[in-house]
Amino acid sequence: MSAGLRKFALTAHVGASVGWLGAIVAFLVLAVAGVISDDAETVRAAYLVMELLGWYALVPLAVASLLTGLVQPLATSWGLFRHYWVLFKLVINLFATIVLLMYTQTLDHLADVAAQTSADGDLGQLRSTSPLLHAGLAALLLLVAAMLAVYKPRGLTPYGQRKQRESLRSRHRNN
């Protein structure tokens, strides 16, 4: 892969991942508003917008982050299963994406309830701490993934150690 294409792939991955984290922060603001706001219209709007944000920002950015992350081993020599920090990032990304895709059902449900609740209806039927909890944990996971990407802690997986030995052996043979 050429250097230009490599940088483009990395930019796409960083952009999608940072965008995902930013969308989660926006989602968190709505989740807080849904729980604490006294205004019925604001609470209803928060859950309706959360559904839109989930489907049209969180899901596309999560999938983009995962796919562009899977391309990185082709672009760099870090590999996908050789270093623990890369493997951890992959697991975090995969786990967060799967949970998000499953959670869209809850977002659909909450938006349906919000659409059915009248302006003077019972807000207790609508308020839910679930989006707050899920978005908070998602933000925490993505921050951990970002830290792993920046600090790149040492550690080769057994597969990475085997590959390193093979590489050293072939280099030794060539010399």
Add this chain to the structure above:
Amino acid sequence: MADRERDSEKSPVAVESGSTAGTPRWVKVSAVIALLVLVLFVVVLLAGGGQHGPGRHSPGGADTATGHTGPPPGLTHSQP
């Protein structure tokens, strides 16, 4: 600061040069934390009657669900 800049430019070779075989401590600690979180989640799930999903998250319960799943209508589309 210089150290930080050098770290951000780490290469796979630079990271692993001098590393010893075996699982690093940070991996073991992370694995234990992940396992504890998983156990905690299962305990909470079981304590809640094994339910986790749309019906459970709303005080209104599953009765209020309309069964609609999938992306909402287009951003500019308004329902009649």
